[in-house]
Structures are given as structure tokens and as C-alpha cells.
Amino acid sequence: MDLLGTLPQLLSPNNPKGLFLFGSLIILTVFNPILGILSMALTILISQARENYGVLEAGGIPVIKPTLFLGSEPNYHKTILQFADIERFKKFGGIWGSYVGRIPQVYVADPELIRLIFVKDFIHFADRKKSDFGVPVIDEVLDYIPGEKWKLLRTHLSPLFTTSKLKQMSGLMSESASEFMDDLISECGDKGRVKINARRRLSTWLIDMFARTTLGIQLEDGKNPDNKFAEAFREMMGENDEFNFLYTLSQSFPFLNRFAPAFNIEPTKLIESTFRQVIESRKRQIAAGGPTNNKDFLDVLVDLWGRVSTEEFKNLGITETTIIAQAVNFFLGGYDTSAITLSHLLLHLADNPEIQEKMHEEVMSSLEKKGGKGGIDHELIQESEIPYTTAVILETLRITPPLVRPERICTQDWTYKGFSIKKGTHVLLASWAANRNPKVYPDDPEVFKPERFLAENKSGLDPYGFTAFGFGPRNCIGMRFGYENLKLFTCNLVKNFRVERRPDTEMKYKYGTYILLGFSPLYFDLVKRE
Numbered sequence: 001m002d003l004l005g006t007l008p009q010l011l012s013p014n015n016p017k018g019l020f021l022f023g024s025l026i027i028l029t030v031f032n033p034i035l036g037i038l039s040m041a042l043t044i045l046i047s048q049a050r051e052n053y054g055v056l057e058a059g060g061i062p063v064i065k066p067t068l069f070l071g072s073e074p075n076y077h078k079t080i081l082q083f084a085d086i087e088r089f090k091k092f093g094g095i096w097g098s099y100v101g102r103i104p105q106v107y108v109a110d111p112e113l114i115r116l117i118f119v120k121d122f123i124h125f126a127d128r129k130k131s132d133f134g135v136p137v138i139d140e141v142l143d144y145i146p147g148e149k150w151k152l153l154r155t156h157l158s159p160l161f162t163t164s165k166l167k168q169m170s171g172l173m174s175e176s177a178s179e180f181m182d183d184l185i186s187e188c189g190d191k192g193r194v195k196i197n198a199r200r201r202l203s204t205w206l207i208d209m210f211a212r213t214t215l216g217i218q219l220e221d222g223k224n225p226d227n228k229f230a231e232a233f234r235e236m237m238g239e240n241d242e243f244n245f246l247y248t249l250s251q252s253f254p255f256l257n258r259f260a261p262a263f264n265i266e267p268t269k270l271i272e273s274t275f276r277q278v279i280e281s282r283k284r285q286i287a288a289g290g291p292t293n294n295k296d297f298l299d300v301l302v303d304l305w306g307r308v309s310t311e312e313f314k315n316l317g318i319t320e321t322t323i324i325a326q327a328v329n330f331f332l333g334g335y336d337t338s339a340i341t342l343s344h345l346l347l348h349l350a351d352n353p354e355i356q357e358k359m360h361e362e363v364m365s366s367l368e369k370k371g372g373k374g375g376i377d378h379e380l381i382q383e384s385e386i387p388y389t390t391a392v393i394l395e396t397l398r399i400t401p402p403l404v405r406p407e408r409i410c411t412q413d414w415t416y417k418g419f420s421i422k423k424g425t426h427v428l429l430a431s432w433a434a435n436r437n438p439k440v441y442p443d444d445p446e447v448f449k450p451e452r453f454l455a456e457n458k459s460g461l462d463p464y465g466f467t468a469f470g471f472g473p474r475n476c477i478g479m480r481f482g483y484e485n486l487k488l489f490t491c492n493l494v495k496n497f498r499v500e501r502r503p504d505t506e507m508k509y510k511y512g513t514y515i516l517l518g519f520s521p522l523y524f525d526l527v528k529r530e
């Protein structure tokens with residue numbers, strides 16, 4: 001039995017209470033058909049949302065039985081998905097299935113299956129779900145485009161992350177991180193401490209830093225958390241939105257998407273026009289023979305822009321908007337993942353003062369070794385210089401990875417040792433569960449222990465049990481850039497501050513966030529070190 005083939009059979013209510021209500025409402029319709037049909041539909045939906053239909057098996061995979069209309073996740077809008085994955089992993093092991101709406105999904109958290117799906121058998125799982133927000137600048141980002149078009153763009157964009165390019169950008173990143181610290185220090189005033197709303201403050205800094213390093217521009221009012229460019233990004237990502245029942249319904253009835261969108265469309269206009277202006281201005285500069293930045297990100301975009309009239313690009317449907325979408329993607333892919341990771345890092349540090357002290361000592365002694373030459377820069381943040389601080393960042397990414405469920409689509413039927421996955425199935429990496437797999441981390445997988453990533457301990461770790469950046473040809477293109485800014489920020493932070501919880505510090509995860517982790521404002525005190 002395969003996951004798709006079982007669908008008709010799965011659509012039986014199998015629920016005596018539901019059938020009773022169903023029958024009684026049919027009688028009602030005899031008296032008032034319209035009201036009867038409406039209340040019948042409502043009753044079914046509500047009873048569906050309360051039922052648990054148990055488990056069946058499909059393609060050798062345990063699958064959570066779907067309800068009549070709402071798939072296996074009728075409470076999607078009331079579920080913290082990363083926690084659900086951890087529970088399901090404990091119940092089913094390294095692979096299980098469910099239906100979101102009518103779409104069959106398979107979740108993996110076993111390192112061997114992850115290796116096969118994401119790397120060895122990549123050809124069966126090369127694409128992600130097609131984005132269909134109706135806004136080209138979002139639908140055309142590298143994350144969502146399939147096949148040959150993705151391959152070509154990825155080939156053009158990958159050279160931006162070589163060691164030499166990274167070094168080139170690292171100087172600007174480090175300047176920006178230390179300026180951010182100076183601002184926080186001056187905000188401490190006489191009290192010697194400053195309260196921050198972590199994700200908001202960090203994302204403001206990261207968006208400003210991305211603009212400087214990748215586009216070479218200074219945003220207007222870039223350091224102010226209310227600046228309109230940063231606000232547009234946050235609004236687009238729905239950072240303050242809450243999902244409701246409409247969202248769960250829209251999974252089964254996509255025409256409802258417009259009432260419960262995962263992206264807000266309006267702010268994309270400002271973002272798209274800003275990027276267009278920046279690319280056009282660099283294009284004019286190059287045409288006038290002006291100096292360029294040695295093939296930086298913007299030069300690569302201008303180069304791609306110049307090729308949209310070629311047969312190759314035309315045949316693949318690569319337009320000017322596709323090129324702008326890649327700039328949007330680098331911001332989207334980079335700033336929020338980093339802001340979420342660093343917000344969690346602050347939480348782990350606030351809960352572990354002894355870890356903070358060790359990091360502070362390590363960074364100060366590395367700086368001392370340099371004898372005052374250079375500050376916190378590309379050389380200082382190498383793992384050989386700051387092994388413990390690096391381990392803290394890795395442990396943060398292990399235990400609280402910002403992407404909940406990196407995904408692929410099965411594009412060709414796949415079988416392995418009795419498991420079969422049919423073409424069309426969505427395959428998701430249950431990141432929080434995989435990173436707590438006791439097979440990979442036998443030593444207290446639920447506990448924050450940076451020591452597991454020190455050289456003497458980490459050699460035995462299965463690399464497929466650390467999922468934060470995904471795997472294979474379609475892994476995170478910006479991984480090295482991401483590590484660079486996580487490390488630069490963290491070293492600057494522990495050099496200058498201690499992180500403390502406040503009475504209002506509470507991590508409240510949002511329901512139904514399946515791409516990036518969602519959580520309510522998370523406050524900390526940063527206490528200035530003497």
C-alpha cells in the first residue's frame with residue numbers, strides 16, 4: 001500500500017459520533033435545507049478537529065490517519081509543530097507520515113534515511129514545493145524554483161560564498177557587529193544594563209548588516225528597529241501574525257489561502273522596488289566604466305540581469321524579477337534564520353551563566369594572544385581560536401534549529417528496505433526530532449551541552465544528526481556566511497555583556513509555524529561588563 005494510493009480508503013469517517021451527528025443533520029435539512037447543510041458542514045469540521053483517527057500503514061511507513069476533510073492535522077493551528085515532531089519520533093521512530101489537507105507527507109528523523117533522501121538519492125528529491133503566492137518576487141526565489149532553472153541559478157550564485165569572498169565580506173560584517181555593540185553599550189547608561197526584544201533588535205541589525213555587506217548600501221535610519229525596510233521584511237514574514245482555524249482549513253481548501261496567507265504581499269512592493277533601484281544603479285555605474293567591487297553580490301546580480309535576453313535564460317523563464325528575487329532570498333534566508341538562532345543563543349546563555357563566563361574568558365584570551373593587533377575579526381573567530389564558543393553555537397543550532405522542517409518533493413517513486421515513497425509526496429526533515437535522536441546523541445539529547453562539539457568528543461558524531469543547514473546539493477547556500485555572522489556577533493556579545501533573564505522573559509512558541517520558528521517577543525537584559 002502506498003501513501004497516495006490509500007487516499008480514497010482513508011476518507012471514511014470511521015467515527016460513530018460523527019455519523020450520528022451527520023444523520024441527525026440530514027433530517028434537519030429536510031426542514032431547512034440551506035441552514036441544515038451549513039450546520040452539518042460546521043458540525044463535521046468541528047468534530048473532525050476533535051477526533052484522533054489512529055494510525056495506518058502505507059508504503060511500510062506508519063501514517064497518522066486523516067480525518068474526512070482536514071487531513072491528519074485538524075489542529076494544525078493549535079500545534080507547536082517542532083514539539084509534535086519530537087512526540088511522533090518517540091512514538092513511530094525515524095520515519096512516519098501524515099496528511100496536511102489532502103497532501104501526503106513523510107517525515108524523516110533517522111540519519112541513514114536523511115542521507116539517502118537528501119544526498120545519495122537526491123535525483124528523486126531535487127525540488128521543493130512550488131511556491132504559489134501569486135507574487136513573482138517571492139515565487140521566484142531560489143528556495144522554491146525547480147529543476148534546471150534552480151540548477152543554473154545555484155551554479156551562478158554559489159561562487160559568492162568561497163573562502164576569499166567570505167573574507168572580503170567579513171571585514172564589513174565585523175565592523176557592523178562592533179558598531180552594534182557600541183550602540184547597545186551607550187544605551188546602557190548609568191544603570192549599566194539595557195533591555196532588548198531579542199528577535200526584533202537582532203533582525204534590525206542583521207538587515208542593516210546584510211544591506212551593507214551584500215548590496216553595499218546604507219539603509220535610511222537602518223539602526224532604528226522601526227525603519228521601514230526592516231518593518232517591511234518583518235511584515236512580509238508575518239512575524240507578528242497568529243494562525244487560526246482558517247489557516248488549517250486553507251491547507252485542505254487552497255482557495256482560502258488569500259484569507260490566511262503565509263506571506264504578506266503588500267510589503268514586497270517596497271522591497272522589490274528598493275532592490276531594483278540598487279541593481280539598476282550598479283548597472284549604470286558599470287556601464288559608465290566606474291569601479292566595481294571585485295565581483296561582489298551586486299556585480300553577480302548585474303551580470304545575471306545582463307543575460308535575461310539570452311536564449312538560455314529565456315527558455316528557462318529567468319526574468320529581471322527572477323534576479324531581484326535572489327536578492328530578496330538572500331535577505332530572507334539569512335537575516336531571520338540568524339536572528340532566531342541568536343535569540344535562542346541568548347536564552348541558553350541566560351540559563352547557563354557558567355557557560356557565558358567560559359566563553360568570555362576564551363574570547364578575551366584569544367584577543368590577548370593577538371597582542372592588540374586587530375579586534376574580533378575573521379582570524380579570531382576560527383574554531384582553532386575559539387573552540388568552546390564555536391561549540392556553544394553548534395549546540396544552539398542542534399537543540400533549537402530555526403528551520404522547523406526543511407522539505408523536498410518526491411519527483412520519482414523511491415523505495416528502500418521495504419519503505420516506499422510515491423511521486424508527489426512531500427518529504428520533510430523533522431529537524432528538532434532528528435537533532436535529539438538518542439542514536440546520535442546518547443548523552444542527554446534534551447540537555448544543552450556544548451562539550452559534545454569539542455574536538456575530543458565530536459569525532460564520533462553522525463553528520464546526518466546535525467540538520468540545521470540541511471544537506472546535499474540543495475543545502476543552505478549561505479551556511480558559511482551564516483556561521484561568520486553568528487560567530488562575530490557572539491564573540492562581541494560575550495566580550496562586552498552578560499545576558500540575564502528578566503521577570504518577563506518567556507519563550508512562547510507560536511502554533512503552526514512550519515518554515516521558520518515563530519515565537520512571541522522574547523526579552524533579555526544585557527548587563528555591561530566592567
Ligand code: HEM
Nearest residue numbers: 143333334337338403406468469470471474475476478482
Ligand atoms: C543561522 C543561519 C542559517 C540557517 C540555520 C539556515 C538554514 C537553512 C536550511 C535548513 C535550508 C534548507 C536546506 C535543505 O533543504 O537542505 C536553507 C536554505 C537556504 N538558505 Fe539558509 N540558513 C542560514 C543562513 C543563510 C544565509 C546567511 C543565507 C544567504 C546569505 C541563506 C540562504 C539560503 C538559501 C538561498 C537557501 C535555499 C537554497 C536552495 O534551495 O538551493 N541562508 N537554509
